Amino acid sequence: MGRKTVDLREMVKHVGVTGNFIKQDKARCTGCGSCVNICPMELWELRKNKAFLSGDFAEKCVECGSCWLVCESKAIEFNYPKGGTGVIWEYG
Numbered sequence: 001m002g003r004k005t006v007d008l009r010e011m012v013k014h015v016g017v018t019g020n021f022i023k024q025d026k027a028r029c030t031g032c033g034s035c036v037n038i039c040p041m042e043l044w045e046l047r048k049n050k051a052f053l054s055g056d057f058a059e060k061c062v063e064c065g066s067c068w069l070v071c072e073s074k075a076i077e078f079n080y081p082k083g084g085t086g087v088i089w090e091y092g
């Protein structure tokens, strides 16, 4: 069965200045690639066995928390952006 893809960019609006609500401890990163594989917005990439988060993640991340959940090395820290900033989901 094929994977159904949805363009999440059309469903969200980003508001305010969030700051760095995702942080990564490079020393803990094993380069397993799980965050790269799971991020629906393709905001992680592997380079030389380390994952790198896109510099513009704050404008693109949909705050699903999947990268944080899937990282078994606890190399990723995720906190929702401060009140009133970040993602607003829009339907229709």
Ligand code: SF4
Binding pocket: 024, 028, 029, 030, 031, 032, 033, 034, 035, 036, 050, 051, 070, 071, 072, 073, 074, 075, 076
């Ligand atoms: S899931 Fe964690 S350990 Fe694996 S590549 Fe991403 S940051 Fe590194």
Ligand code: SF4
Binding pocket: 022, 038, 039, 040, 041, 042, 043, 057, 060, 061, 062, 063, 064, 065, 066, 067, 068, 078
């Ligand atoms: S919270 Fe979700 S959308 Fe944001 S970087 Fe992590 S996996 Fe990607």
